[in-house]
Amino acid sequence: MTTIADVAQAAGVSISTVSYVMSGKRAISQETRERVEQAMADLSYSPQASARSLASRSTSILGLQAPIRAGVDVHVVMQVVAGALKEARAHHHDILLLTSDDAAGVERAARAGMVDGVLILDVETSDPRVGSLADLSIPSVLIGLPDAADQLICVDFDFEAAGRLAAERLAERGHRTVALLGAPPQVQARHTSYSDRLTRGFLARSREVGLAATVYPCPAGPGATEVVDTLLAGAPATTALFVHNEAALPFIAARLMSTASASPIEIVALSPAELALHVPGVSDVIDLPAEELGAAGARTLLAAIRGERPLGPELLAPRFAHAPAEPATV
Amino acid sequence: MTTIADVAQAAGVSISTVSYVMSGKRAISQETRERVEQAMADLSYSPQASARSLASRSTSILGLQAPIRAGVDVHVVMQVVAGALKEARAHHHDILLLTSDDAAGVERAARAGMVDGVLILDVETSDPRVGSLADLSIPSVLIGLPDAADQLICVDFDFEAAGRLAAERLAERGHRTVALLGAPPQVQARHTSYSDRLTRGFLARSREVGLAATVYPCPAGPGATEVVDTLLAGAPATTALFVHNEAALPFIAARLMSTASASPIEIVALSPAELALHVPGVSDVIDLPAEELGAAGARTLLAAIRGERPLGPELLAPRFAHAPAEPATV
DNA sequence: ATGAAAGCGCTAACAC
DNA sequence: GTGTTAGCGCTTTCAT
Numbered sequence: 001m002t003t004i005a006d007v008a009q010a011a012g013v014s015i016s017t018v019s020y021v022m023s024g025k026r027a028i029s030q031e032t033r034e035r036v037e038q039a040m041a042d043l044s045y046s047p048q049a050s051a052r053s054l055a056s057r058s059t060s061i062l063g064l065q066a067p068i069r070a071g072v073d074v075h076v077v078m079q080v081v082a083g084a085l086k087e088a089r090a091h092h093h094d095i096l097l098l099t100s101d102d103a104a105g106v107e108r109a110a111r112a113g114m115v116d117g118v119l120i121l122d123v124e125t126s127d128p129r130v131g132s133l134a135d136l137s138i139p140s141v142l143i144g145l146p147d148a149a150d151q152l153i154c155v156d157f158d159f160e161a162a163g164r165l166a167a168e169r170l171a172e173r174g175h176r177t178v179a180l181l182g183a184p185p186q187v188q189a190r191h192t193s194y195s196d197r198l199t200r201g202f203l204a205r206s207r208e209v210g211l212a213a214t215v216y217p218c219p220a221g222p223g224a225t226e227v228v229d230t231l232l233a234g235a236p237a238t239t240a241l242f243v244h245n246e247a248a249l250p251f252i253a254a255r256l257m258s259t260a261s262a263s264p265i266e267i268v269a270l271s272p273a274e275l276a277l278h279v280p281g282v283s284d285v286i287d288l289p290a291e292e293l294g295a296a297g298a299r300t301l302l303a304a305i306r307g308e309r310p311l312g313p314e315l316l317a318p319r320f321a322h323a324p325a326e327p328a329t330v
Numbered sequence: 331m332t333t334i335a336d337v338a339q340a341a342g343v344s345i346s347t348v349s350y351v352m353s354g355k356r357a358i359s360q361e362t363r364e365r366v367e368q369a370m371a372d373l374s375y376s377p378q379a380s381a382r383s384l385a386s387r388s389t390s391i392l393g394l395q396a397p398i399r400a401g402v403d404v405h406v407v408m409q410v411v412a413g414a415l416k417e418a419r420a421h422h423h424d425i426l427l428l429t430s431d432d433a434a435g436v437e438r439a440a441r442a443g444m445v446d447g448v449l450i451l452d453v454e455t456s457d458p459r460v461g462s463l464a465d466l467s468i469p470s471v472l473i474g475l476p477d478a479a480d481q482l483i484c485v486d487f488d489f490e491a492a493g494r495l496a497a498e499r500l501a502e503r504g505h506r507t508v509a510l511l512g513a514p515p516q517v518q519a520r521h522t523s524y525s526d527r528l529t530r531g532f533l534a535r536s537r538e539v540g541l542a543a544t545v546y547p548c549p550a551g552p553g554a555t556e557v558v559d560t561l562l563a564g565a566p567a568t569t570a571l572f573v574h575n576e577a578a579l580p581f582i583a584a585r586l587m588s589t590a591s592a593s594p595i596e597i598v599a600l601s602p603a604e605l606a607l608h609v610p611g612v613s614d615v616i617d618l619p620a621e622e623l624g625a626a627g628a629r630t631l632l633a634a635i636r637g638e639r640p641l642g643p644e645l646l647a648p649r650f651a652h653a654p655a656e657p658a659t660v
Numbered sequence: 661a662t663g664a665a666a667g668c669g670c671t672a673a674c675a676c
Numbered sequence: 677g678t679g680t681t682a683g684c685g686c687t688t689t690c691a692t
Contacts, residue, residue: 001669003668003669003670004669004670005669013678013679014678014680015669015670015671015679015680016671016672016678016679016681017677017678017679019670019671019672020671020677020678023671025671025672026678027677028677028678029677029678032677032678046438046441046442047442047669047670048384048442048443048668048670049380049383049442049443049444050379050380050383050384050389050668050669050670051380051384051668051669051670051671051684052669052670052671053380053670053684054378054381054384054668054669054670054671054684054685054686055670055683055684056670056671056672056684057671057684059380061426064427068409068412074404074405074408075404077408078398078404078407078408079398081427082398082430085427085429086429089429089435094426094427094428094439095426095427096391096424096425096426096427097394097411097415097424097425097427098424099415099419100412105419108376109424111376112376112377112378112379113378113379113380114379114424137331221580221609222583222584222609222610250551250581251580253552254552254584279551279552280552331685333684333686334685334686335685343662343663344662344663345663345665345685345686345687346662346663346665346687346688347661347662347663349686349687349688350662350687350688353687355687355688356661356662357661358661358662359661359662362661362662377685377686378684378685378686380684380685380686381668381684381685381686381687382685382687383668383686384668384669384670384684384685384686384687385667385668385685385686385687385688386668386686386687387668
């Protein structure tokens with residue numbers, strides 16, 4: 001195992017010089033720097049993380065608590081994690097996986113000094129995990145928007161704006177009676193923040209633009225088919241659907257296409273773009289930028305670790321995944 | 331921040347005594363142990379991971395390289411990760427997420443002494459990542475079975491046996507012409523080890539039991555419907571399907587049910603049990619024990635870190651997810 | 661059964 | 677611009 005002392009000796013300098021070459025925290029002459037870098041390469045030296053961390057009191061590791069829970073879309077979670085990981089690595093940080101749904105795990109990692117900060121995914125409206133977060137010695141960032149968000153750093157997709165955007169688009173298209181097919185029942189029952197906000201935005205804007213709107217929870221998979229049938233039976237005037245449920249979307253679309261009807265029912269989906277763009281029957285997709293969300297969370301956490309505090313929650317604005325049907329010149 | 335010195339002082343003992351109380355590496359009198367434990371609790375002491383790791387030259391962290399790649403079933407990956415994480419935590423270890431598909435990342439973490447071992451998921455038949463693994467200073471365990479598996483520790487589901495088991499079951503049921511609907515085209519093209527092994531076992535045993543069997547790659551989602559149509563058109567004698575593709579399964583099942591036929595086509599699925607058990611039209615499910623696989627991988631890695639070497643690859647035997655349709659008394 | 665002390669490999673004052 | 681050195685908080689010999 002090569003140590004910093006080996007490198008120093010090989011380069012004919014002191015160990016602090018080697019250290020400063022690595023950190024860039026003080027000026028080094030061009031010549032010395034080159035000798036040191038050559039020595040590091042020759043010896044294929046890697047600094048020891050634990051020693052560095054003990055001396056510097058920081059780890060270059062972010063804790064990540066991701067949920068593995070019923071109804072949570074694993075695809076979205078994976079993408080958020082991928083985005084966070086990518087961003088973290090881009091800033092020379094690693095990610096330690098913390099057991100899901102376990103406030104104690106976060107505390108343990110924080111107190112053992114294993115991580116410089118924690119990123120917490122899929123936070124619920126009243127999440128039991130947020131309580132202990134405030135008196136942690138390290139910063140934390142939530143992806144999600146809990147009730148007690150005031151004193152916490154939060155990053156999320158702007159679900160409320162997405163709901164409004166969908167209502168506007170449906171109204172523009174001339175619809176009068178629409179429905180929101182949302183998250184699975186167990187997610188709605190938990191009052192997951194995003195589901196509530198989406199609904200609120202959709203209903204509010206629908207009212208403003210004169211849209212009659214109803215909301216249905218929707219199970220993933222083939223079960224979605226029944227919901228569609230129930231909906232069409234109960235509200236036959238419905239001419240368009242706003243679907244926020246990637247796992248149900250193909251089934252809903254398939255069901256609508258097989259249901260012969262005078263005017264086909266239109267679908268606007270909120271989903272990761274690549275999952276919904278090619279589902280036949282979906283006319284518009286509001287992208288759920290999962291990877292970007294993870295990256296934003298990591299970026300904000302890194303900023304917090306540096307001591308920067310954001311002013312309020314950071315909400316990613318909704319966007320349609322492809323250009324609207326109107327001419328691009330508008 | 332409380333240190334071991336604070337605890338020692340509070341308990342009126344030396345630092346080493348506190349250390350030995352924690353590690354249990356030498357005998358401590360009942361009385362002393364209690365005083366020390368009391369002091370640790372009073373001060374709510376957590377040992378500092380980096381200091382411990384620097385002194386002991388081990389981290390209690392497992393590196394985990396999980397793929398986030400086209401065609402890989404995210405649900406299965408998540409379950410494997412969950413199983414590994416659970417097992418690791420049960421043995422007081424943590425998990426560091428390593429960037430996917432990046433041999434350099436594994437090396438970096440190993441050489442920086444960030445992890446005591448690495449667990450590598452979804453290894454392909456000829457995986458570029460396995461080359462550098464052998465001359466790492468720390469042990470590694472593959473979940474998957476690459477070609478050059480001889481010198482590497484591998485854990486996997488026994489896909490070949492699962493293929494045979496499916497063929498046997500279909501033959502028992504009286505079928506004569508069957509088909510395997512497998513992984514998405516891009517996975518098969520990569521010659522992912524498991525896909526090959528499943529096919530091999532299925533075809534070999536089919537031949538032995540007099541089954542005419544064909545293999546079709548199968549895209550996830552609605553695209554699967556077309557494959558079913560193609561198959562039924564090309565081989566109308568087909569009376570049963572063996573499906574290994576969770577994401578396509580509901581679509582395949584739905585398609586078969588809508589295709590009115592004299593005798594319905596039977597489906598045996600290989601899938602995580604909870605995903606397939608309740609899909610209508612699926613008669614038998616061979617469970618893909620994803621979580622167990624992750625746990626087995628972690629367990630084997632922990633054993634390897636302790637210095638134990640297994641003799642050959644560890645293959646989890648396939649099992650039907652629920653009791654066969656025959657009377658339980660048989 | 662317990663204590664003293666020498667490191668582990670690095671960072672960051674404090675020199676010059 | 678570079679070197680010296682005192683820690684960082686633990687584990688683990690070596691003593692007793």
